[in-house]
Amino acid sequence: MTTRSTLSAEDWIKAAFRALSVGGVQAIRAEAIARDLNVSKGSFYWHFRDVAALKSEMLRHWIQRGTNEIIDTVEASGAPPAERLRLLVREATGDHGSDYGGEAVEAAIREWARYDEAAAAALRSVDARRLAYVAELFGRHGVPANRTGAYARLLYGALVGLGSLASDEATERRGDMSHLVDLLLAEA
Numbered sequence: 001m002t003t004r005s006t007l008s009a010e011d012w013i014k015a016a017f018r019a020l021s022v023g024g025v026q027a028i029r030a031e032a033i034a035r036d037l038n039v040s041k042g043s044f045y046w047h048f049r050d051v052a053a054l055k056s057e058m059l060r061h062w063i064q065r066g067t068n069e070i071i072d073t074v075e076a077s078g079a080p081p082a083e084r085l086r087l088l089v090r091e092a093t094g095d096h097g098s099d100y101g102g103e104a105v106e107a108a109i110r111e112w113a114r115y116d117e118a119a120a121a122a123l124r125s126v127d128a129r130r131l132a133y134v135a136e137l138f139g140r141h142g143v144p145a146n147r148t149g150a151y152a153r154l155l156y157g158a159l160v161g162l163g164s165l166a167s168d169e170a171t172e173r174r175g176d177m178s179h180l181v182d183l184l185l186a187e188a
Helices: 009-023 030-037 041-047 051-076 081-092 104-113 117-141 145-164 170-187
Strands: none
Touching: 009 030, 009 041, 009 051, 009 104, 030 041, 051 081, 051 104, 051 117, 081 117, 081 145, 081 170, 104 117, 104 145, 117 145, 145 170
């Protein structure tokens, strides 16, 4: 068995996201995750007071990694707005989250938010931040201000919706999203 000193809080968070993506919020249980990590439950309590604290950290982590870090990466590129939109699609549809449960995590968080106010608040915050950023990029590209919000909702809604389809083809999803960006930019 792995000892508590070799596992970080992030290891637990990743394992909890994997559990969430497979079994929903009810799968986020210290004993089940410890079993998955091949450690004792005591290791869990070394990092978290209780499961509620783990869930809180999961949401904070998701906001940071799934939104703030992606936006920071896109902004750091220094690319023109149109290319930033394309880069944003590549980042959002990439496989960098595979150790967190992959694409299924976003849908699982949305489902979690239907029944939990803390998850719902995090989701509202993330959606608002993402939509505002996408609208800002369209505006920087020259899309008239009265259309940036609609374009952002179309692009983001497509991303959320395509993630809910039964297809496992991430490359197809990325291609579809890239095509949508090109169509929207051509309208500008």
